[in-house]
Each structure stands twice: as structure tokens, then as C-alpha cells.
Amino acid sequence: MNVPRVFFLILDAFDPVRLSPHLTPNLWRWANADGAATGIGRSVMASCTYPNHASFVTGVRPSEHGIWTNHVIREGEVLGAWDAGPLAPTLFDSYGGEASTAFGDHHLVGVMGARTAASHWPPDGALSPEIALDPLAYPADEAVLPHLVEALGSEARLVVGYFGSIDTYSHIYGPGSDEAADTYRRVDDRIGQLEEAIDWPQSAIIVVSDHVQDTAAERPGIDLRSVLGEETIVVDEGSAALIGPMSDPGVLHGVEGVEGWEQLADGNVLAWCERGRYFGSSELPILKGVHGGAHTLTQLALVSGGHPARSPLAAAVNDGEVPAESWAGAIAGVLG
Ligand SMILES: [Zn+2]
Structure with a gap:
């Protein structure tokens, strides 16, 4: 049997209820491919971006990797989770030599410990002037796409990608807005473009989100x-x-x-x-969309691809809610 490859794609704030043949036709096709499975996953607390990304690659919860929100407090100092890094080993410690990543959030390089990946983008988790940014100053999806296509076309056995636009536009306009819906469509177009670069029979594909968003109430903040x-x-x-x-x-x-x-x-x-x-x-x-608390814990959990190694992953999805911290072990199981 051919050696399997894993493509782990994270769509920030993708709400699984939006997966549909008219809004996300390419992802819908992946979800309905032979041997595929779609369900929901469960965010760790807090339902912020970085605690979940740390759990995705360490296989442990915030009590062990130390990243409870997008910032950490250590010895009375507030640090970005990207500077603090996870306190537990990541998939890149084990498979970095065979890994390639492209993230539409430069901070994820530090949060996920991806500097040890053979190839990672943005380099060293730093923004440079030629990188197109989205309205919240993260690398735009269109800037990520060519790097992800290149990673998928390389020899890397573990490719990890991240698109952040659904989170950005849901924050700015609200998760139920027309602008957010348009963003789901654009992300799905890019998924269609990625497909051409994927070696389908050789791949186990995992598509997840990290949390959903709620519409912010027109009320003052809790100060x-x-x-x-x-x-x-x-x-x-x-x-x-x-x-x-x-x-x-x-x-x-x-x-x-x-x-x-x-x-x-x-x-x-x-x-x-x-x-x-x-x-x-x-x-x-x-911001019109909010997350972080106990009402935005839902994640997308989708397994597809053509390699038989996807089968235990698909079975886990069919079994029920998939915890964020379970993916690292599942990926290691495929890569061997
Ligand atoms: Zn997020």
C-alpha cells in the first residue's frame, strides 16, 4: 500500500451548519466522497483560535499546553500565545522533517510550534510588506493559496493549511451576515483550487474549524x-x-x-x-461576531481523501463529537 499523506486544513470559525451544496459545493463534494465522513468537533475552553490550534498539534488540552486564550499570563506578564508557544511537544517535533505549512495567521507559526517544519509560511511567523492582509491585518486567503498549493505539490507527508477569512468577516459583519456568507463561497472556491494540487488516492484529508461565532448583543461590554x-x-x-x-x-x-x-x-x-x-x-x-466562551464550542470535523488510512478517522467522526485534542494522535496514527 502506498504511504499515506495527511492534509490538515483549518477554516477559522467555519460553522458546520453552513456546509451545503449551494454555499460550499466543493467542500460538500469532499464531504460526500467515497469513505468520507462529516460531523462536529468540540473546541477546548476558551473557544479562541490559539488554544484550539495548540490542541490540534499537541494532542493535549490547555491545562497541559498552557495556552488558555490568545494571550497567556506568565509570572504576572501578558504574552502573546505565539511568543509563549505550547508547553507540550507538537506534531512538528515528530514529523517536522516531512511537514509543510501555510497559515493565513502568521502567529500560528509560534502557537503551533511550526518553525520546526521543513517548510513553513509566513517564514518565521513574520509579516513582510509584500503579503496581502485582510481587514484585521492577517495574511489574506489569496496570499496563502499559492503557498498551500506548493506545499501540496511537494513531497511533504504532512501539509497543514489555514484560511482565516471566515473568522475575520464574521467578526466584522456578524456570523449571519451576507458578507460572511460571501466569504464562505470564496473560501470554497479556494478549496476547489486546492483540489487540483491534492494527490487524492494518496491522501487522508481532514478539514476542521476551531470554534463558531455568536452575534454580539447591542449591549455594553462586561468591564x-x-x-x-x-x-x-x-x-x-x-x-x-x-x-x-x-x-x-x-x-x-x-x-x-x-x-x-x-x-x-x-x-x-x-x-x-x-x-x-x-x-x-x-x-x-x-466586533459584531464574538467567541471565546461556552456557547461557541462547535467545530467542523470532516474527513475525506482517497487513501484507506482515512477510514479510522472517518469512523471517529461517525462515532460522535470529536474533541479538538484528538486530531494530533489521529494524524500520527496515519503517518506512522
Ligand atoms: Zn478562530
């Missing part, structure tokens, strides 16, 4: 700084917030709009809010 005092470190992450070491997290019970919280092993606290609410000090939402 934890005003409640906890300026000396407390608060990192607002949409409908989640990471709070620096707190001796008495019980005070969060009394904060209007806070739905739950968890004290973490390092003394920090992860809080989340009611559906549609968001953390911050603005009077009205700056």
Missing part, C-alpha cells in the same frame, strides 16, 4: 477592570477573559453577564459570559 481594580491583570478575549492571579475569584459570581469561571492551576482565572455578551469597556460591540 472586569472596573470591578476588579486596575491592579488586576485582565485580558479580554471576546466572550472569554483571562484574569491574572486572583485570591478570591468568587467575586465574579456577582458580576452581571458573567456565566462561569474556572480557577487554573497557575492561579489565573478563565471567565466566560452569557451568549452574545463580550468582555471589554466599550458601550457597544466593536
